[in-house]
Amino acid sequence: xxxxxxxxxxxPVSFDPVGPxxxxxxxxxxxxxxxxxxxxxxxxxxxxxxxxxxxFVLEDKGPVLSIKLSTNQKILSVQRKKNGLDFHNIDxxxxxxxxxxxxxxxxxxxxxxGYIWTGMEELxxxxxxxxxxxxxxxxxxxxxxxxxxxxxxxxxxSCPSSSPSSSFPSSNIIVxxxxxxxxxxxxxxxxxSNIFKLPGIDLCGSVVTEKxxxxxxxxxQTFIRVNLVMEGVLRGVxxxxxxxxxxxxxxxxxxxxxxxxxxQTLDNLILLxxxxxxxxxxxxxxxxxxxxxxxxxxxxxxEPILPETSLTEKGSCVPLEYAPSxxxxxxxxLVDARHGDMxxxxxxxxxxxxxxxxxxCLFHLHRAGGKPHLLDxxxxxxxxPSVSLSxxxxxxxxxxxxxxxxxxPGELTILQTVGRSGLAWVQPAVVLDQSDIFTAVFAPAEKxxxxxxxxxGVLVELLLVLTSLKLPARQFILEMFINLAVKxxxxxxxxxxxxxxxxxxxxxxxxxxxxxxxxxxxxxxxxLDMMSRLGNSVEELIEICLSEGKVVQAINLARDxxxxxxxxxxxxxxxxxxxxxxTFFNVFSYFEERNLRLRGSARFNSEEKxxxxxxxxxxxxxxxxxxxxxTTGGS
Numbered sequence: 001x002x003x004x005x006x007x008x009x010x011x012p013v014s015f016d017p018v019g020p021x022x023x024x025x026x027x028x029x030x031x032x033x034x035x036x037x038x039x040x041x042x043x044x045x046x047x048x049x050x051x052x053x054x055x056f057v058l059e060d061k062g063p064v065l066s067i068k069l070s071t072n073q074k075i076l077s078v079q080r081k082k083n084g085l086d087f088h089n090i091d092x093x094x095x096x097x098x099x100x101x102x103x104x105x106x107x108x109x110x111x112x113x114g115y116i117w118t119g120m121e122e123l124x125x126x127x128x129x130x131x132x133x134x135x136x137x138x139x140x141x142x143x144x145x146x147x148x149x150x151x152x153x154x155x156x157x158s159c160p161s162s163s164p165s166s167s168f169p170s171s172n173i174i175v176x177x178x179x180x181x182x183x184x185x186x187x188x189x190x191x192x193s194n195i196f197k198l199p200g201i202d203l204c205g206s207v208v209t210e211k212x213x214x215x216x217x218x219x220x221q222t223f224i225r226v227n228l229v230m231e232g233v234l235r236g237v238x239x240x241x242x243x244x245x246x247x248x249x250x251x252x253x254x255x256x257x258x259x260x261x262x263x264q265t266l267d268n269l270i271l272l273x274x275x276x277x278x279x280x281x282x283x284x285x286x287x288x289x290x291x292x293x294x295x296x297x298x299x300x301x302x303e304p305i306l307p308e309t310s311l312t313e314k315g316s317c318v319p320l321e322y323a324p325s326x327x328x329x330x331x332x333x334l335v336d337a338r339h340g341d342m343x344x345x346x347x348x349x350x351x352x353x354x355x356x357x358x359x360x361c362l363f364h365l366h367r368a369g370g371k372p373h374l375l376d377x378x379x380x381x382x383x384x385p386s387v388s389l390s391x392x393x394x395x396x397x398x399x400x401x402x403x404x405x406x407x408x409p410g411e412l413t414i415l416q417t418v419g420r421s422g423l424a425w426v427q428p429a430v431v432l433d434q435s436d437i438f439t440a441v442f443a444p445a446e447k448x449x450x451x452x453x454x455x456x457g458v459l460v461e462l463l464l465v466l467t468s469l470k471l472p473a474r475q476f477i478l479e480m481f482i483n484l485a486v487k488x489x490x491x492x493x494x495x496x497x498x499x500x501x502x503x504x505x506x507x508x509x510x511x512x513x514x515x516x517x518x519x520x521x522x523x524x525x526x527x528l529d530m531m532s533r534l535g536n537s538v539e540e541l542i543e544i545c546l547s548e549g550k551v552v553q554a555i556n557l558a559r560d561x562x563x564x565x566x567x568x569x570x571x572x573x574x575x576x577x578x579x580x581x582x583t584f585f586n587v588f589s590y591f592e593e594r595n596l597r598l599r600g601s602a603r604f605n606s607e608e609k610x611x612x613x614x615x616x617x618x619x620x621x622x623x624x625x626x627x628x629x630x631t632t633g634g635s
Contacts, residue, residue, distance in 0.1 A: 002309055003306055003307060003309045003352050004310060004312060004318075004319060005317040006282075006306070006347065006352055007266075007280060007311050007312065007346070007347065008311065008312045008345075009313055009314060009343040009344075009345065010314060010343050010345070012341040012342060013047050013049055013341070013342040013343070014340055014341060014342075015033055015045060016045065017035075017337060017340030018337045021038050021039050022036065023035075023063070023064060024335070024337040025067050026329055027067075028158075028333075029068065029117060030048065030068070030069055030073070031049065031160075032047065032069065033047050033048075033335055034046050035047075038064075039060070041060055042058040042059065042060045043056075044058065044067065044076075046069065049333075049344045054069075054094060056096040058096065058098065061086075064079070064080055065081070065082075066079040066115070070117050070121070070123075071117050073090065074090050074120070074138065075089060075121070076089075076096060077115070079115070083108050083111060084102055084103060084105060086101075086102050086103075087101050087102065087103070087136060087141075087143070088100050089138045101141040101142060103143040106132050106148060107127060107129050110129045111127060111128055112125050112126070112127050113126050113127060113155065113156060114126050118133070121136045121137070122135055122136065122146075123136055126156045128152070128153055128154075129151075129153070130148050130149050130150040131148065131151070131153075131174065131195055132145070133146040133147050133148070147194070147195065149188070149197065151176060151186060152178040153176045153177070153178065154177050154179050154180050154182075155180070156177070157175050157215055158175075159216075159222060160215070160330040160331055172189060172190040173188070173242050174187075175188070175201075175224055177208075182209075183203045183206060183208070184201065185208075185224070185226075186200045187199065187200060187201065187224065187247050189244070199247045201226070201247060208226060208227065208229070211227075212227035213225065213227075214263060215330075216263070216265050216270065216330065216331075218269075218270060218285065221241060223239040223241055223242065223250075223251070224239070224240040224247070225237060225239055232258060233258050234255055234257045235255070236252055236253060236254060237263070238253075239251040239253070251299050251300050252300070253270065253283050253302050254301055254303050255272060255281060257272070257276075257277070259276025259277070261274060261275070264330055264331055265332065266332045266347055267367055268366060268367075269282055269283065269284055269305075269347075270282075271283075271345075273322065273328060274322075275322045275326070278322040280308070280309050280310060282306045282309065283302050283303075284302075284366060285300070285302055286366050286428075287363065287365075287366060305354075305359055305362070305363050306352060306353070306354050306359070306360075306363060307354065307355070311345070314346075332344055332345040349367055349369060350373055350376075352364070352373070357391050357395065358391055358395055360377055361377060361378070361395040361399070362398060364430065365402060365429070365430050366429055367429055370430045371430045371432065374432065376440075378437065378440070379441050381395075382441060382445055382450055383450060385454065389458065392458050393461045393464065393465060396461055397469075399432050399437075400465050400471060402427070402431055406431045434473070434476075435476075438477060452487050456485070459477070459481055460497070460502075463477070463481065463497070467502050478504065478506065481497075482494060482503075486516065491516075491520040491523075495520075498526055498530070505530045505533050505534050506530075507541060507544055508544070510527040510528075510531050510534075511545050511548060511550060513527040514527045514541075514545060514557060524556070528560075538561045538563075542557055545557065546572070551579060551583060552586065552587070554575070555572060555590060565594070568608075569591040569608055570608060570609055570610055570613070573588060573591070573613040577613065584616070584617075585620070591604070591610075
């Protein structure tokens with residue numbers, strides 16, 4: 001099984017490729033690719049997926065080593081030498097100010113390895129001897145030194161652009177290494193113009209290089225990704241949670257891959273691309289099904305959530321061969337500088353396939369836009385007899401936990417795994433309520449050929465899950481359960497579920513049960529018990545029966561409760577006149593018999609105001625009976 005077409009490349013964004021006079025740079029913070037042409041003047045074109053390109057012209061002052069725009073796109077920073085940066089303001093019309101102002105490294109003898117914009121007018125440089133923070137003052141065209149933190153740096157990684165809704169400044173986490181190959185990493189956080197040294201990472205003998213480490217943002221949390229490579233084979237990927245004041249190993253991805261590996265994120269998924277095999281493995285750290293035997297002190301281990309897949313072109317299901325000229329950036333950008341193309345990676349949820357229905361349910365539950373696909377998955381699983389009821393129980397459990405958390409934010413149920421290795425429970429992106437499931441899955445099932453026993457079994461699993469989470473079942477769910485119990489003649493099962501509280505009490509349900517008395521005699525007593533538990537009067541239940549046209553049931557209920565001699569005949573005859581003639585006949589005859597028993601005459605008293613019902617009875621039964629006799633006598 002392979003979810004081909006699930007991961008697809010967008011339409012390419014074209015730019016001038018690398019050439020004799022053209023250099024190409026990519027800024028992960030702003031997701032921008034820069035084509036820089038030299039020759040008398042420096043022509044710069046900045047392109048961002050789905051945004052208008054920016055074009056600048058600067059005086060040619062030598063080769064460009066790095067180029068970036070500030071996060072508000074108002075300052076252009078250019079590195080042309082190892083120990084300095086130049087800045088140009090961008091005006092409201094997008095034009096570059098040719099007058100530059102510069103930054104010189106605090107320690108002029110050490111080269112600047114790189115820099116990141118930590119705010120709209122704040123920048124951090126990482127040199128061989130430490131981290132320096134500078135404030136950029138565009139109005140004064142000045143650069144102001146703020147502070148430093150000394151450390152030995154051979155290489156560093158920083159976080160790409162984070163979600164705009166993220167409450168934590170994940171983009172300002174930096175990881176440094178003191179040697180090219182190292183078994184320890186130092187973590188830093190830059191916040192409010194301060195540099196905070198977080199706990200380091202001891203890799204316990206494992207050695208990593210720069211390509212083995214990156215910073216990922218998934219589910220609004222920052223993780224340090226560390227590859228565990230043994231004898232040239234990737235044996236696992238560790239994820240360290242980088243919080244405000246701690247760094248903790250929380251997750252481990254189970255993999256076994258050889259060759260060059262690239263990591264990306266997309267819609268909170270972690271993608272592991274094998275360039276050698278032209279394949280991709282997909283992990284979702286929020287979708288593990290935990291067991292009681294897992295130790296909270298150990299990282300959570302994850303298998304791929306879906307089968308191995310491959311990238312495809314937009315609208316195609318034909319796997320692509322991963323080109324050696326691709327440079328893969330976080331979170332989901334591919335750049336081919338040789339041919340001048342940039343793509344973003346997209347997710348086609350309807351293409352997702354998985355042999356385990358619970359995993360596919362979890363996958364859709366955590367994806368933005370996954371609601372219609374999750375409903376379709378539940379519908380397809382209902383038709384598939386190989387999907388066991390226990391699998392449905394697990395799926396409904398996850399769905400209803402999500403619904404409960406959505407309705408009661410901040411309240412955690414006992415079924416949620418919270419606080420394991422520092423990972424808080426993640427609210428799924430999709431929220432389904434009972435009406436969604438009923439309308440899309442259960443209501444059309446019988447017409448679409450789903451067997452009644454199968455439908456009833458799955459519906460019972462939903463009821464059991466709702467009971468375990470103390471969520472009341474909606475009226476239409478309960479009514480369908482009763483109707484299916486009647487169709488399958490599972491009256492005793494219905495009785496048991498009502499008795500043990502799986503089916504919640506309601507007045508409407510009590511009325512339905514009363515109507516089942518003829519096929520299941522205990523149904524009347526079940527209804528009376530239900531009304532007693534609800535604390536409602538029998539008169540109210542009688543009124544409900546009358547309003548629903550269940551006149552005979554209403555009379556039987558009133559008689560059983562001792563109201564047979566005092567109930568108003570007119571009210572019941574009024575309800576019976578719009579029913580079939582047999583019902584009207586039986587109701588009228590019942591009250592005639594009551595009159596005869598109580599007063600010795602079948603006639604109604606004038607104060608009962610039943611004359612029109614008497615005339616109606618004569619028209620329907622007595623006059624029609626006389627006509628045939630007269631005709632027969634005449635002949």
